[in-house]
Amino acid sequence: MDAVTFASAPNPSPANSSSSSALSSRVHRFSVCDPRRRRRRPLPALRSQRQSASHHDVVIVGAGIVGLSIARHLLLHTPLSVAVADAAVPCSGATGAGQGYLWMSHRTPGSDTWELAVRSKKLWEELAAEVDNLGGGGARERLGWMRTGSLLVGRTSDEMATLEERTKILSQAGIQAECLFAASLHELEPELYVGHDGGAMFLPGDCQIDAFQAVSLIEKTNGSYSSKGRYMELYNDPAVSLVRSEITGTVEAVQTSKHTLYGRKAIVVASGAWTRSLLHSFLEPNHRLDIPVMPRKGHLLVLEKFDKLKLNHGLMELGYVGHQAAKSNSIPLTSESNEYEHGASSISMTATLNTKGHLILGSSREYKGFSREVDKSILKCIWDRAGEFFPSLKNVHLDINENTEIRVGHRPYMPDGKPVIGFVPDLPNVLIATGHEGSGLALALGTAEMVTDMIIGNPGKVDFSPFSIKDRFSGMEYLDSITKNDAIGLAA
Numbered sequence: 268m269d270a271v272t273f274a275s276a277p278n279p280s281p282a283n284s285s286s287s288s289a290l291s292s293r294v295h296r297f298s299v300c301d302p303r304r305r306r307r308r309p310l311p312a313l314r315s316q317r318q319s320a321s322h323h324d325v326v327i328v329g330a331g332i333v334g335l336s337i338a339r340h341l342l343l344h345t346p347l348s349v350a351v352a353d354a355a356v357p358c359s360g361a362t363g364a365g366q367g368y369l370w371m372s373h374r375t376p377g378s379d380t381w382e383l384a385v386r387s388k389k390l391w392e393e394l395a396a397e398v399d400n401l402g403g404g405g406a407r408e409r410l411g412w413m414r415t416g417s418l419l420v421g422r423t424s425d426e427m428a429t430l431e432e433r434t435k436i437l438s439q440a441g442i443q444a445e446c447l448f449a450a451s452l453h454e455l456e457p458e459l460y461v462g463h464d465g466g467a468m469f470l471p472g473d474c475q476i477d478a479f480q481a482v483s484l485i486e487k488t489n490g491s492y493s494s495k496g497r498y499m500e501l502y503n504d505p506a507v508s509l510v511r512s513e514i515t516g517t518v519e520a521v522q523t524s525k526h527t528l529y530g531r532k533a534i535v536v537a538s539g540a541w542t543r544s545l546l547h548s549f550l551e552p553n554h555r556l557d558i559p560v561m562p563r564k565g566h567l568l569v570l571e572k573f574d575k576l577k578l579n580h581g582l583m584e585l586g587y588v589g590h591q592a593a594k595s596n597s598i599p600l601t602s603e604s605n606e607y608e609h610g611a612s613s614i615s616m617t618a619t620l621n622t623k624g625h626l627i628l629g630s631s632r633e634y635k636g637f638s639r640e641v642d643k644s645i646l647k648c649i650w651d652r653a654g655e656f657f658p659s660l661k662n663v664h665l666d667i668n669e670n671t672e673i674r675v676g677h678r679p680y681m682p683d684g685k686p687v688i689g690f691v692p693d694l695p696n697v698l699i700a701t702g703h704e705g706s707g708l709a710l711a712l713g714t715a716e717m718v719t720d721m722i723i724g725n726p727g728k729v730d731f732s733p734f735s736i737k738d739r740f741s742g743m744e745y746l747d748s749i750t751k752n753d754a755i756g757l758a759a
């Protein structure tokens with residue numbers, strides 16, 4: 268029986284926030300919910316509503332995984348002071364929707380993002396080891412950390428040829444990788460069905476985190492600097508403009524709805540998919556900078572304490588690799604020939620089990636502007652797709668109102684498939700860090716290190732140049748006006 272009940276669900280409950288576009292990316296929870304996830308810790312001493320102006324070395328706009336990780340790295344590795352402002356609260360953007368895999372299986376050695384991914388993974392491993400050394404529940408409890416290994420799954424002989432080639436390339440790049448055909452794969456993951464011709468590439472070193480736990484850990488580290496006068500966070504306080512010095516004309520502060528935050532050394536815009544619209548409102552109308560980052564909507568289906576499927580590893584179908592790439596080329600639900608114009612959707616199977624025993628199934632990709640609507644037909648496609656790989660799910664009656672959590676978020680998508688990390692050419696102290704699409708959790712710590720190196724003038728462990736803004740966006744004429752309207756939030 269393939270019975271899925273998509274009965275109407277209660278309205279999603281927005282967090283306590285002013286009406287803001289950031290709300291549109293909030294995680295929708297429909298049932299049992301861990302209240303600790305939403306609890307905010309007390310405001311730090313510096314966070315006074317009466318205060319109208321404050322001075323810092325670095326001001327960061329956006330408290331997603333990228334903005335908060337940058338703050339953390341600056342606080343831990345430099346003497347600089349930092350302020351972070353967010354239109355809503357941490358995890359209200361794409362971060363709160365993230366599945367949490369930090370995998371190398373879908374990355375390509377030699378590509379522009381490869382070194383950043385390798386470095387970032389190493390930094391996550393170091394963070395997990397540090398947390399483990401603190402004792403208690405260690406990284407598993409505080410970060411949702413698990414080294415499950417990943418399986419990139421193929422079902423045809425063509426896909427297996429691709430996986431064999433990928434295994435070779437990743438092994439040559441120093442990643443432990445093994446190509447498994449159906450029989451040996453069955454021993455590793457008995458409930459996975461790949462047919463006679465299928466198999467998977469196995470990366471035993473791949474890991475996963477829980478985005479909420481990771482953010483909470485990072486916030487705790489950052490918050491410990493507030494009593495030293497080095498950290499301030501302002502939530503539910505959107506940035507509205509940049510303030511220029513009347514004398515030099517350079518940007519010297521961020522104006523939020525309630526405060527003026529002066530940034531002596533740098534202002535970092537890390538506002539995910541909202542970065543384009545924010546820059547539009549920040550910059551003078553005649554300013555030529557247009558970072559074409561777009562919201563790429565994604566749904567995840569989380570089945571809480573799910574005991575009807577035993578999963579030993581994190582899984583992703585091979586189609587995901589093309590699906591995540593700059594221009595999607597896999598499993599479209601509608602014609603992909605003009606994907607942007609039609610707001611086309613695509614689904615690739617991803618499946619992980621987290622430390623709490625929740626099965627997380629993904630994921631979809633759509634261009635729907637900043638719409639936060641839960642689309643039950645997309646959830647059904649995600650469920651059906653998972654059933655193709657795990658036949659036992661076809662016997663499960665799923666009611667999305669029962670012990671499920673629906674996550675919806677807007678990945679910051681860049682048409683050229685790589686993040687934007689660098690100074691704005693003619694605004695010398697303004698930096699952008701966005702465009703990580705489906706890899707923002709994985710790449711956050713490497714991005715944070717890179718931004719820190721840029722601010723303090725260090726050469727950097729990873730080459731900055733693939734991510735810089737200069738001369739990058741002139742050839743992106745395929746972004747037509749509809750797409751632009753989506754990206755700056757004019758669409759529904």
Ligand SMILES: Cc1cc2nc3c(=O)[nH]c(=O)nc-3n(C[C@H](O)[C@H](O)[C@H](O)COP(=O)(O)OP(=O)(O)OC[C@H]3O[C@@H](n4cnc5c(N)ncnc54)[C@H](O)[C@@H]3O)c2cc1C
Pocket residue numbers: 289292328329330331332333334352353354355356357358359360361362363364365366367368369504505506507537538539540541545564565566567629630631674675676677678679700701702703704705706707708709710
């Ligand atoms: C369904 C789904 C699954 C995913 N799974 C994974 C995964 O497994 N692994 C992985 O690595 N990545 C994954 N990602 C991608 C990852 O979640 C994103 O790349 C990452 O969260 C982006 O982080 P960010 O900090 O740039 O943006 P966000 O988390 O969106 O944060 C941007 C912040 O800016 C704030 N903001 C907006 N406007 C303003 C303003 N005017 N003033 C102040 N603040 C403002 C917002 O409120 C928000 O908090 C997934 C994404 C989705 C949607």
